[in-house]
Amino acid sequence: VFRNKLEFFAAAKISSSFPPPTLPEIAFAGVSNVGKSSLLNALTRQWGIVRTSDKPGLTQSINFFRLASKLCLVDLPGYGFAYAKEEVKESWQELVKEYVSTRVGLERVCLLVHTKRGMKPLDYELVDLMERHKTPYQIVLTKTDLVFPIDVARRAMEIQESLKKNKSVVNPVMMVSSKTGAGIRNLRAPSPNPEVT
Numbered sequence: 001v002f003r004n005k006l007e008f009f010a011a012a013k014i015s016s017s018f019p020p021p022t023l024p025e026i027a028f029a030g031v032s033n034v035g036k037s038s039l040l041n042a043l044t045r046q047w048g049i050v051r052t053s054d055k056p057g058l059t060q061s062i063n064f065f066r067l068a069s070k071l072c073l074v075d076l077p078g079y080g081f082a083y084a085k086e087e088v089k090e091s092w093q094e095l096v097k098e099y100v101s102t103r104v105g106l107e108r109v110c111l112l113v114h115t116k117r118g119m120k121p122l123d124y125e126l127v128d129l130m131e132r133h134k135t136p137y138q139i140v141l142t143k144t145d146l147v148f149p150i151d152v153a154r155r156a157m158e159i160q161e162s163l164k165k166n167k168s169v170v171n172p173v174m175m176v177s178s179k180t181g182a183g184i185r186n187l188r189a190p191s192p193n194p195e196v197t
């Protein structure tokens with residue numbers, strides 16, 4: 001399915017403008033600057049469609065992309081960047097929460113975690129929410145090229161341990177580098193829906 005052309009088709013700043021859920025969806029969440037846009041570009045091999053930036057928090061809306069009429073990839077706004085105004089921060093977080101807790105057709109959330117920095121309180125908040133709503137999610141460690149392989153493994157084990165009582169998490173932790181391409185193929189492979197692999 002990732003060989004299909006990626007097409008941007010909707011952006012939503014409020015839940016009432018989410019497009020109708022006609023396709024299975026995989027969403028990507030994480031703190032800003034975690035490497036989400038780079039990963040979406042690497043995953044779909046379509047550079048530049050998903051905007052990457054060094055400016056944390058630039059993606060303010062939930063962006064919906066489709067791969068032919070098979071799968072919808074959803075770019076959730078990065079949360080937790082330091083310099084936004086409190087009320088702005090909260091409204092984005094609310095939007096993400098609303099999406100993951102109510103969206104029909106949401107097959108999985110890939111929660112991206114910076115390998116060097118580990119999981120943040122806002123990540124755990126999202127995890128709790130997904131657990132409450134039984135939303136399947138997958139932890140994906142990003143930018144693995146920045147640390148030694150042993151530290152990537154350590155980080156994965158630490159996260160796995162902290163989530164071991166959780167029911168909706170899909171194990172094990174996946175590891176990727178958009179820079180070197182490591183792990184990208186693996187991430188494409190395990191689709192929760194065999195129809196769309």
Ligand code: GDP
Nearest residue numbers: 032033034035036037038052053143177178179
């Ligand atoms: P987003 O805010 O989560 O969408 O993050 P971006 O994809 O815009 O990436 C943030 C910064 O991290 C950019 O400077 C990227 O070049 C860099 N980056 C993203 N992925 C990787 C990676 O796999 N390895 C390294 N070393 N840098 C990365």
